[in-house]
Structures are given as structure tokens and as C-alpha cells.
Amino acid sequence: MANKRQTGRPKDKQRHESSHRWSHGDPLFQQLVAMACGFLTEGNPPKLIQSLMQKRLKELRIDIEITREDPYRFIAYAASQKQLRFIPPSDFTLTEQLKAKYPILQSVKVVGSNAMDDIAYHGAAAVKDLLRIHYAVKSKSKVRIGFGGGYSSRRLSRALAELLQQVEDVPSTIVFHALAGGFDLDDVNAHADSTNPNSFWSYFVDNPGHRFESQFMGLSAPGLVTWEEAKYLRQLRGIKEVFDKREEVEIIVSSAGHWGEGHTQYMRYEKAAPKFNRALVAAECVGDVLWHPVTRKKMPGNPALVPMTLFTLDEVSERIRNNARVLLVIGPCGFCGESKNSILRAILDDGSRKLVTDLVVDARCALEILKG
Numbered sequence: 218m219a220n221k222r223q224t225g226r227p228k229d230k231q232r233h234e235s236s237h238r239w240s241h242g243d244p245l246f247q248q249l250v251a252m253a254c255g256f257l258t259e260g261n262p263p264k265l266i267q268s269l270m271q272k273r274l275k276e277l278r279i280d281i282e283i284t285r286e287d288p289y290r291f292i293a294y295a296a297s298q299k300q301l302r303f304i305p306p307s308d309f310t311l312t313e314q315l316k317a318k319y320p321i322l323q324s325v326k327v328v329g330s331n332a333m334d335d336i337a338y339h340g341a342a343a344v345k346d347l348l349r350i351h352y353a354v355k356s357k358s359k360v361r362i363g364f365g366g367g368y369s370s371r372r373l374s375r376a377l378a379e380l381l382q383q384v385e386d387v388p389s390t391i392v393f394h395a396l397a398g399g400f401d402l403d404d405v406n407a408h409a410d411s412t413n414p415n416s417f418w419s420y421f422v423d424n425p426g427h428r429f430e431s432q433f434m435g436l437s438a439p440g441l442v443t444w445e446e447a448k449y450l451r452q453l454r455g456i457k458e459v460f461d462k463r464e465e466v467e468i469i470v471s472s473a474g475h476w477g478e479g480h481t482q483y484m485r486y487e488k489a490a491p492k493f494n495r496a497l498v499a500a501e502c503v504g505d506v507l508w509h510p511v512t513r514k515k516m517p518g519n520p521a522l523v524p525m526t527l528f529t530l531d532e533v534s535e536r537i538r539n540n541a542r543v544l545l546v547i548g549p550c551g552f553c554g555e556s557k558n559s560i561l562r563a564i565l566d567d568g569s570r571k572l573v574t575d576l577v578v579d580a581r582c583a584l585e586i587l588k589g
């Protein structure tokens with residue numbers, strides 16, 4: 218039987234027998250997708266959505282037949298187009314317990330999910346809150362925000378670009394700083410660019426839904442360099458200007474890598490810099506923040522290499538003393554799925570310096586921190 222559907226004309230009787238009876242570009246199809254998803258978000262199961270849609274279409278005088286499978290198709294289509302958003306829950310009890318244990322933290326959010334995207338979403342929401350504070354409480358028209366690298370920071374940047382759509386109550390100019398250069402040693406790594414904070418800019422450039430002006434200050438430098446190279450690089454045109462502005466960075470966003478083969482970029486330096494690596498092992502390295510190793514013991518003085526980043530960890534602590542906010546977003550390791558409780562504990566229990574003011578963390582890690 219020929220397809221007699223005539224799009225958008227309410228009184229046409231439309232019957233479809235082909236499994237591909239909907240054309241995705243069809244305006245009526247889009248309306249049906251919206252209708253199905255609307256009923257879904259009201260909490261109706263797909264089984265019931267069929268009859269609810271049929272009833273609504275009758276009211277709208279659109280005479281088409283919704284089959285049992287259609288609601289599933291509409292919902293699956295919306296999901297494939299990233300039109301459906303799942304808002305992951307936060308765990309109120311664990312959040313309150315963690316706040317009580319670490320009163321030095323200005324905000325805490327424990328996410329009731331282990332998925333990296335869910336944790337990145339809450340991280341992005343926390344950044345949005347910080348931007349709003351800078352706008353509403355501190356009356357800032359311009360704010361500088363620095364991003365560390367890594368896969369989870371990239372996902373957070375993407376989620377943030379979405380969350381800031383049509384948002385008015387943030388500073389009118391946001392300057393995005395890359396806090397590190399490229400840390401990948403080889404270009405055979407298919408994801409080489411995806412961990413480099415210099416590439417996160419792409420989510421914000423010419424984004425038509427943003428009501429603020431985006432500016433960007435990258436850091437074009439290798440990730441790990443010798444002390445002499447670092448000194449030289451910091452004087453170079455294009456790098457010096459970025460370092461001159463770093464005292465104005467008021468929000469720092471970072472994740473943390475836990476120590477282990479393949480779990481932190483550092484381990485990939487084993488071949489390139491075995492001495493440096495041995496020093497980290499000897500100092501009982503538990504992971505890294507902003508590419509700087511966090512160790513249980515003191516690192517032997519002046520290790521041969523230094524990460525080329527906008528701030529050392531002592532300088533991050535100094536920024537906090539000058540009222541900057543440092544958001545740490547911790548989820549399970551993207552490689553092995555293990556909790557990053559050892560690195561988080563080392564950061565939170567560091568009595569000599571404060572490295573974090575705001576924390577977003579997965580529930581499993583929070584539980585382990587609370588137990589320990």
C-alpha cells in the first residue's frame with residue numbers, strides 16, 4: 218500500500234505499514250517526538266504513551282494512528298539526537314556528611330551516579346553557580362576561569378557550554394584559560410587532543426545561545442619540561458602574557474588522576490623520563506592535580522622535570538588565600554573504573570595547604586572518604 222501520509226495536514230487519514238513510516242525531517246514527526254517525550258517526562262510509561270498520544274491527537278484533530286511501537290521509536294529518536302536529558306540525582310545525606318567532615322569546603326555535591334557524564338554535568342552546574350556568584354554577589358562584569366586538562370574536564374566543558382545557553386545572570390565577559398599545555402607524547406593516541414584544555418575552547422566559540430562574550434587564553438607549550446626550558450618558555454611572547462594574567466584567574470576547575478599504569482598521563486612518561494618517574498614512586502605518589510603530582514612523602518628536591526602549567530599546587534593554594542574558588546570534580550577512573558579516594562583523601566587531609574574550595578564527587582568515593 219502506498220504511503221498516503223500528507224505532512225501537517227490535520228484531516229488526512231494517515232496509515233502506515235512500512236517499518237520506516239516516519240520521515241525524520243517531517244515536521245509532523247518532530248511534533249510527535251515532542252509529544253511522546255512530553256508524556257515521558259510526566260512519568261508515563263511508553264505503554265501508556267500510545268493511548269495518551271492518540272487522545273491528544275484526536276483533540277488536535279490530527280487523524281493518524283499511533284502504533285504500540287511508535288512511542289519507543291519517538292523516544293529513541295529523541296535520545297539519538299541528544300534531545301533527552303537525564304538529570305542525575307545528588308545524594309543529600311552523603312553531601313551533608315562530607316560537608317560536616319570538611320567544613321573548609323565552601324560547597325559540596327555528592328553525585329548519586331558513577332557515570333562520568335553525570336559527574337561532569339554536576340561539575341558544570343557548580344561552575345555555573347560560581348559564575349553566578351561572581352555576577353550577582355561580586356558584581357563582576359568579567360571573570361577569568363581556568364580549566365585543567367583530562368577527559369572529565371572536557372566533558373564538563375561541553376556540559377557547561379550547554380548549561381550556559383540563554384543564561385543572563387553571569388558576567389558579560391568570560392575569559393577561559395587553559396591551565397596546562399599538551400600532555401600527550403605521541404600523536405598515535407587517537408584521543409590526543411581531547412585531554413588538552415586548549416581544545417575546550419571550541420565549545421564556547423561563536424556559540425549563538427550564549428549571552429556573554431567568550432575570550433580565550435591558551436597555553437601553547439609542551440606538558441613536561443626541564444626547569445631551564447620552563448624558565449625560557451615563560452618569557453616567550455604569547456606565553457608571558459598568559460602568565461602575567463594568572464593572578465586574575467578567579468575560578469579554577471580541575472579533576473584529578475589516580476596513580477597507576479595508564480591511569481594518569483604521568484605514567485606515559487615512564488619511558489621518556491624514567492628518573493622522574495622513579496622519584497614519584499619513591500615519594501608514594503597517589504595521583505595528580507592540574508598535572509602536578511600529589512605525593513604522600515616529600516618529593517626529592519628539584520626533580521628533573523616540571524609540568525608546564527599556569528599554577529603549581531602551592532600557587533593554587535595561594536590563589537585560594539586570595540579568594541579564588543577551586544572546584545575539584547572527581548569521578549571514577551576513566552580507565553579502570555576504580556574510585557579516586559586515595560588522591561582525594563590526600564588533597565582534603567593536606568594540613569599544610571588548601572587545594573580545593575568546592576567539590577563534586579561520586580557517591581562511592583564519598584562513602585570511602587567518610588569511612589576512612
Ligand SMILES: [Zn+2]
Pocket residue numbers: 475477480550551552553554555
Ligand atoms: Zn585507574
